[in-house]
Amino acid sequence: MVSTLLVTGDGALSYDAGSVTLPRTVAQEGAASKAADLQGSFSLADVSVAYGRDRVIEGVSMYVPPRSVTALIGPSGCGKSTLLRCLNRMNDELGNVHVGGTITLDGADIMGRAMDPVELRMRVGQVFQRPNPFPMTIWDNVAYGPRTQGIRKRSELDELVEESLKGAALWAEVKNNLKKHAFELSGGQQQRLCIARALATKPEVILMDEPASALDPISTQQIEDTIAQLKDSVTIVIVTHNMQQAARISDQTAFMLRESLDEPAHLVEMDETRKMFTNPDDARTESYITGRFG
Amino acid sequence: MSRSSRTKQARTAEATAKVVTGAIALSVVAVAVFVFVYIVYNGIGALDWTFFSEVPRDRGREGGILPIIVGTLYLIGATAGLTLPIGVLAGVYLAEYAPRNFTTRAIRLAITNMAGVPSIVYGLFGLAAFVLLAGFGRSIIAAALTLTCMTLPVVITATEEALRQIPQDLRQASLALGATRLRTIYKVVLPAAAPGIITGAILGLARAAGETAPILFTGAVFQMRRLPDGPSSQFMALPYHIYAQVTSVPDWNRELVWGTALVLVAGVSIVSVMAAWWRSVQRRKVKW
Numbered sequence: 001m002v003s004t005l006l007v008t009g010d011g012a013l014s015y016d017a018g019s020v021t022l023p024r025t026v027a028q029e030g031a032a033s034k035a036a037d038l039q040g041s042f043s044l045a046d047v048s049v050a051y052g053r054d055r056v057i058e059g060v061s062m063y064v065p066p067r068s069v070t071a072l073i074g075p076s077g078c079g080k081s082t083l084l085r086c087l088n089r090m091n092d093e094l095g096n097v098h099v100g101g102t103i104t105l106d107g108a109d110i111m112g113r114a115m116d117p118v119e120l121r122m123r124v125g126q127v128f129q130r131p132n133p134f135p136m137t138i139w140d141n142v143a144y145g146p147r148t149q150g151i152r153k154r155s156e157l158d159e160l161v162e163e164s165l166k167g168a169a170l171w172a173e174v175k176n177n178l179k180k181h182a183f184e185l186s187g188g189q190q191q192r193l194c195i196a197r198a199l200a201t202k203p204e205v206i207l208m209d210e211p212a213s214a215l216d217p218i219s220t221q222q223i224e225d226t227i228a229q230l231k232d233s234v235t236i237v238i239v240t241h242n243m244q245q246a247a248r249i250s251d252q253t254a255f256m257l258r259e260s261l262d263e264p265a266h267l268v269e270m271d272e273t274r275k276m277f278t279n280p281d282d283a284r285t286e287s288y289i290t291g292r293f294g
Numbered sequence: 295m296s297r298s299s300r301t302k303q304a305r306t307a308e309a310t311a312k313v314v315t316g317a318i319a320l321s322v323v324a325v326a327v328f329v330f331v332y333i334v335y336n337g338i339g340a341l342d343w344t345f346f347s348e349v350p351r352d353r354g355r356e357g358g359i360l361p362i363i364v365g366t367l368y369l370i371g372a373t374a375g376l377t378l379p380i381g382v383l384a385g386v387y388l389a390e391y392a393p394r395n396f397t398t399r400a401i402r403l404a405i406t407n408m409a410g411v412p413s414i415v416y417g418l419f420g421l422a423a424f425v426l427l428a429g430f431g432r433s434i435i436a437a438a439l440t441l442t443c444m445t446l447p448v449v450i451t452a453t454e455e456a457l458r459q460i461p462q463d464l465r466q467a468s469l470a471l472g473a474t475r476l477r478t479i480y481k482v483v484l485p486a487a488a489p490g491i492i493t494g495a496i497l498g499l500a501r502a503a504g505e506t507a508p509i510l511f512t513g514a515v516f517q518m519r520r521l522p523d524g525p526s527s528q529f530m531a532l533p534y535h536i537y538a539q540v541t542s543v544p545d546w547n548r549e550l551v552w553g554t555a556l557v558l559v560a561g562v563s564i565v566s567v568m569a570a571w572w573r574s575v576q577r578r579k580v581k582w
Contacts, residue, residue, distance in 0.1 A: 088470060090469065093466070118474055119472065121471065121472040122471070122472035125470065128463060128466065128467065128470075132461070132464055132467045133467075134464060134467065134468070134482055134486075135464075135486050144468070144473075144481070145471040148472055148473045148477060197467075198471070201471060201472060
C-alpha cells in the first residue's frame with residue numbers, strides 16, 4: 001500500500017481522500033497496543049516442586065504462548081495439578097511446598113518478592129475440578145473478584161457481571177435470575193459460573209484443573225465451547241485426564257510423567273497438539289496417548 | 295442348633311433390642327415432657343400483667359418479677375457482647391490460622407479444661423478476679439465477665455467446628471481470585487459458617503442464663519426496688535431469684551416461684567427452638 005500522507009505547510013497532517021494508511025505515530029501506537037494485548041505468556045525454566053522432602057516435579061521447562069490453549073496431560077499423580085498451581089502460587093497456601101526454578105509471566109518473575117501472590121492471582125485466574133461457587137447469589141459470585149479489587153460502583157459491577165457471564169456463555173440462561181442462589185444452578189451451569197467469576201477480574205490467564213471431569217457430556221461440551229471462545233482473549237492452561245478433550249480443545253499439549261514413585265515427575269514432551277497426537281517424538285508419549293498405559 | 299433356629303433367635307434378639315432401646319429413649323422424652331408440664335401446670339397461674347410489670351413486694355411473696363426479667367436480659371446481653379467477639383475470633387484463629395504446634399495444643403487443652411470447671415468455681419474466681427482484684431465490685435459487668443469465662447469454651451468450640459465444616463474448595467476459590475486470607479474469612483467462610491456459630495452461641499448463652507452459681511457472689515442481689523441502670527449496677531436474675539426465694543424466704547409463694555421458673559424455661563426454650571429452626575432453614579438453603 002502506498003502511503004499518501006501529506007504534510008501541509010503548517011506542519012499539520014492531512015490525508016489523501018483514498019488513503020487508508022494511518023500516520024506513523026498512530027500506527028506505532030496500534031502495534032504497541034497489539035503487543036500489549038498479547039499478554040499472558042508463561043515461561044518456565046527448570047521448575048521443580050517438593051512437598052517437604054518429597055520431590056514431586058523436577059526440571060520442567062516450557063513456554064506457554066499467549067491467547068492459546070495449553071493442555072497438561074499425563075497419568076494420575078504425575079504432578080499436572082501441582083505444576084498448574086505453581087502458575088498462580090496456590091501451592092503457597094498448602095504450606096511446606098517448595099518451588100524451585102524460574103517462572104515468568106510476560107517476563108516478570110512471579111516467584112520473587114516483587115510479585116505479590118494476591119496481585120498475581122488477579123491476573124491468573126483458576127477454575128477448579130469441582131464447581132465451587134460461593135454460597136451467594138449469581139451476581140455476588142461474579143462480582144466477588146472485582147469487589148476484591150476495590151470496585152464499588154454498582155453500574156461498573158453490573159457491566160462486569162454481564163460481560164463475564166457472556167464470556168462464560170451463561171448470560172442467556174441466568175440474565176433474568178441474577179439474584180438466584182448459585183447453588184440452585186445445575187453442575188454445568190455452576191462450573192460456567194465459576195469461569196465467569198474468574199473472568200470478572202479480567203485475568204490474562206485462566207488455569208483449569210480438570211474443569212469438566214465432574215460434569216455430564218452435554219455440560220462438558222458447553223465448557224469446551226466456552227474455552228474455544230475464550231482463547232481469543234485469554235490464555236488457558238488446562239489439566240485434563242481426557243485425551244480426546246486435549247486433542248479437541250488445545251493448541252499445545254505437554255505430556256508429564258512420573259516414571260516411578262522414587263523419582264520426581266518430569267516433562268516428557270511438549271509440542272503442537274496436532275503433532276503430539278499424530279506423530280510424537282517420544283515413544284512414551286505415543287504409548288500414553290494410544291492408551292497403552294496410564 | 296440348626297441354621298433356621300439360629301436365625302430365628304437372632305431375629306428375636308433384634309426385635310427385643312429394638313423394643314428395649316426404643317422404650318428407654320421414649321422414657322427420656324417422658325421425663326422431659328413431665329418436667330415441662332409440671333412447670334407449666336404450677337407456674338401458669340402466676341402469669342398475669344402484674345407479674346410482668348411490677349417489682350416484687352413482701353420479700354418476693356407478692357408483686358411481680360419485672361426487675362428480675364430485666365436483670366437477666368441485661369446480664370445475658372452483656373455476656374453475649376463479651377463472649378461473641380472473643381469466642382468467634384478465638385475460633386477463627388484455631389480453625390484458620392493456628393499451626394500444628396505446642397502452643398495450639400496448649401490452647402485447646404486450656405479450652406477443654408475451661409469447659410470442665412464447675413460453675414461454682416467460676417463464681418469464686420469471678421469474686422476474686424473481677425469483683426475484688428479488678429475492682430468492678432458486685433455488678434452486672436463482673437457477673438457477665440464470670441459468665442463469659444464459662445461460656446467461652448462453648449462458643450469457641452462451636453465456631454471452630456462450624457468453620458471446619460466449610461469445604462476447603464470455597465477458601466481456594468476465594469484465594470484464587472486474589473482475595474487475602476482475611477477477606478476470604480470474613481466474606482466467604484464466616485458467613486457460610488454463621489448458622490453453626492450462632493446456634494452454638496445461643497445454646498451457650500441459654501445455659502448461662504440459667505446459671506446461679508457464677509452470679510451468686512459476683513452481683514446478683516435478693517431485692518432491688520429499681521431496675522439496674524448501668525454495667526456497674528447490681529441486679530436481680532431469674533435463677534438466683536428462685537434460689538433465694540426457696541432458701542431464704544419462709545412461706546415463699548409457690549405460684550410466683552414456679553411462674554419465675556416457667557419464664558426462665560420458656561425464654562430459653564423459645565430462643566433455642568428459634569435458633570434450631572433458623573439453622574434448618576439455612577441448611578436447606580446451603581448444601582455442600
